[in-house]
Amino acid sequence: MMQITNDDKAKRVYIGDDYYRDSVTIVNRGIEMFYQKVLTILTCLDLSNNSFHGRIPEEIQMLRSLRVMNLSNNGFSGEIPFAFENLKDLESLDLSRNKLSGKIPAQLTSLTFLAGLNLSYNQLEGSIPQSNQFITFTNDSYRGNPKLCGLPLSRKCNEVGLPMPPPPGEDEDSWLYALSTWKIALIGYASGLVVGLCIGYTALNELGNKWVDKFKKCGKRNRRRCR
Template identity: 90%
Template sequence: MMQITNGDKATLVYIGEDYYQDFVTIVNKGIEMFYQKVLTILTCLDLSNNSFHGRIPEEIQMLRSFRVMNLSNNGFSGEISLALQNLKDLESLDLSRNQLSGKIPPQLSSLTFLEALNLSYNQLEGSIPQSNQFMTFTNDSYRRNPKLCGLPLSRKCNEVGLRMPPPLGEDEDSWLYAMSTWKIALIGYANGLVVGLCIGYTVLNELGNKWVEKFKKCGKRNRRRCR
């Protein structure tokens, strides 16, 4: 899968013949395709449905001839490797159903040949890049990443960041979330009550002082007139 440079010309060489005689079935750009023979123009890596785990290795950037990469249904974790930006010929990338987290690297928008992208069923977050090929992908590319936002999703991003409600079914987290909400409401109510009492006391005290002063002045003349 590496480019073998012969002078200024880059050529691809398989070990053996010019093509494999064995047939193979490959998921290419989201479509399952059957190949009776594999020509050298097809450079594909399909490691899906295994138990690989850990971070996507940086060494993958050495395989610059990739056109199709499928690492779905594994246990890859951590952030999406920036090494993928060096695979300039990549046409299809499937990283779905892993445990990838963090933001989608905006550097991946430099993959201008990328026609199919699947990042669904991960733990990605933040805004989706809004340039080049990323403008062509649909909601299906990002399904089940509840902390992702921005087009093509209907979930909008804000400057502070998304505040997600507690997951359904987690009674303890839901209870803590409800208690924190009530605490905020009670604090606001108490502050408003104190401010209201202070204002009321000030107004009544001022009116009382004026009434006492008026009563004293009138008492010297005729108290009945001042009733």
């Protein structure tokens, strides 16, 4: 897997030709394929359906002749290694059903031979790269990642997840602003009430004085005529 020379590729020898016949069943691009005799140019790493956990080791970039890699149905966590960009011959990559998080590295767009990609049912987030082979992959490659956004998904990047929390201090500022507004309204209401009472008192006092003056004048005259 680490290196195959041009001479090795030209021979197209089969493993086990001289002594025994090797056969293997490989899941390639989502299809289970049975190889009765294994070519040396078929470089495949299938560690699916195990209990591996932790980060995917960066040393995997040393397998530069790798064409098929299947690490699905494990417990791998952390981010997808940027080192995958060194696997230039990679044609199929299956990292589904793990616990991978973070964004899909933009470096993976340099894998121009990549024809099959499955990143479904992880914890990936952010926008999906939009160049080279990535524009050919369908929704099935990304399903089960609720925080992923962008084409081919119908979910736009500004619609992902819950509303963003306000910046630190924004809640406090909003509370202080509401309190200040409430105080201003209360002061205005109280001031208006005081002014209204003063005006009302003055008007009633003037009206009362007029009735008193009129009553006094009528007392001096004939009160019956004043009625």
